[in-house]
Amino acid sequence: MNFIYSVQSEWIKTKRSSASWLCIIGGFFIPLIYLLNFFYDGNSINSYKVEIWKLLFNQMWQNMATFLLPMGVILASSLIAQLEFKNNTWKQVHASPQSFTLIFFAKFTVIALMTLKFFLFFNIGILVAGVLPSLVFDHKLPIQGIPITYFLRANFNYFVTCLPILAIQYLISLKFNNFLVAVGIGLLGLIGSLIGISWKHIYLSPYSYSAMTVFPAKKDFPIYSYAFVYFLIIMAISYVIYVSKKEKG
DSSP states (O other): OHHHHHHHHHHHHHTTSHHHHHHHHHHHHHHHHHHHHHHHHTOOGGGOOSOHHHHHHHHHHHHIIIIIHHHHHHHHHHHHHTHHHHHTOHHHHHHSSOOHHHHHHHHHHHHHHHHHHHHHHHHHHHHHHHHHHIIIIISSOOSSOOOHHHHHHHHHHHHHHHHHHHHHHHHHHHHOSOHHHHHHHHHHHHHHHHHTTTSTTGGGOGGGHHHHTTOGGGTTSOHHHHHHHHHHHHHHHHHHHHHHOSOOO
């Protein structure tokens, strides 16, 4: 119960923050482009005979997973983790009746929930981009049903690829009180991974997993297993550093 209260407290801090707006804008950005394209062409997904929902979903995720998703995760996680440094409230947090373990995991839980919030907006955007043109041009809902199970499974996989990035940015943001340091390191890791995506050992970079889901040559690699293991290792290191650190902000 204390953990839930801690998470609620941390979540309140994110309201009207830059990270919250980033989730909204980033989530609807690509679906909005597709929606405008449907209206420009004057057609809907009913014009296609293939499994259009899966095609639309995969096309949008390919555009998102390569750069925008990891970049958004880097920015949002760094912004949330840096809130205490920004407001100079670390002493107040540590003076509250909460253990360091509770604070550590409550803050990370909020970062993970914020990422899920972005996923929610993005999927709503995909549905709107598919449904709205059908209502406008065909005066009916799309003929093909929405493959909900497929959507949920794919979203889960993409979320797993984000976990090591979340863990790394959380570690860096707790270690350094400068937001630009956290974002700079994350950006270097992401750009470096994209440049070297064809390297056979690119899996050593946790920033590469989201992009690897897009490249056919990398799809047979156990991306999600590596991402989850990396996440556990980095979180364990981050926890030890945070708890043992004498000056915590």
